[in-house]
Amino acid sequence: MKKVLFISLLSVVLLSASLSLAQEKAKVAYPVGYRDWPHVKSMLIHDPKHPLYNPFSGLHHIYVNKKGLEAYKKGGPSPDGTIIVFDLLEATVDQGAYVEGARKFIGVMQKDSKKFKETGGWGFDAFEKDTKNSFVKDGGKGCYNCHLGQKDKDYVFSKYRP
């Protein structure tokens, strides 16, 4: 009887833990059509000595939806509805030039000051390669912790390049 009770209690604990993990999964939708959105800026991390080399090595482009473009250009805080995409590609050298290779992943920030109150008003997620499979397992807390250093810039690292 004790054994049965123990197993039942264990099941409840495991179920709760599993539900809790489920709640920590992707909160941000895949940004359908982002490749047609305005291009904010780009950067190529090529040297293993760069502090962000792992996992951000390669050529990345930043895109923003129309809702967020004006604020990006002005440099002010982003309005609710803004979606920013960090599109990271392999960069391979061909005849003395870095050319774009396969997609590593896309990172997404979505502004919703109510829904994402706990993380500066931004939801964070990431999708592997060319898929819509999220691989962020902590509800975006890891992303947020790094972006926290940019609190005075509304948690956004990139600046619009005219």
Add this chain to the structure above:
Amino acid sequence: MKKVLFISLLSVVLLSASLSLAQEKAKVAYPVGYRDWPHVKSMLIHDPKHPLYNPFSGLHHIYVNKKGLEAYKKGGPSPDGTIIVFDLLEATVDQGAYVEGARKFIGVMQKDSKKFKETGGWGFDAFEKDTKNSFVKDGGKGCYNCHLGQKDKDYVFSKYRP
């Protein structure tokens, strides 16, 4: 009398030459608002050994207007009204990453199969730095001569990156 006639004739010749040069100047308008257009692809030429290092060294981005986007994605010939912009920036190394610097120039291709019949249906021009000052003095013939190698691809070098 002979001297006056000679000078008059010389003036006519110089005036004609000058008018002819004027006709060879920019035929393509500056592409206002192109920074909001869809981003086709990018490439960074960093090694002086690259055949296009001079004058294309740096990070370039290709943009296309809405009129030309579908054909670019499909890979087919561009319809009249298509405008393609080659946006070339200095690329400087900062802490192990190439970051975007000042604009070197933008190159522009505009499709109009009647107006630009002599150059494959494309008008070519280029504008220096952040200005609207064209610096192409041969009516785009130099550009065309190089693009001629891509005749079977409607004279366009770049392919859309999904």
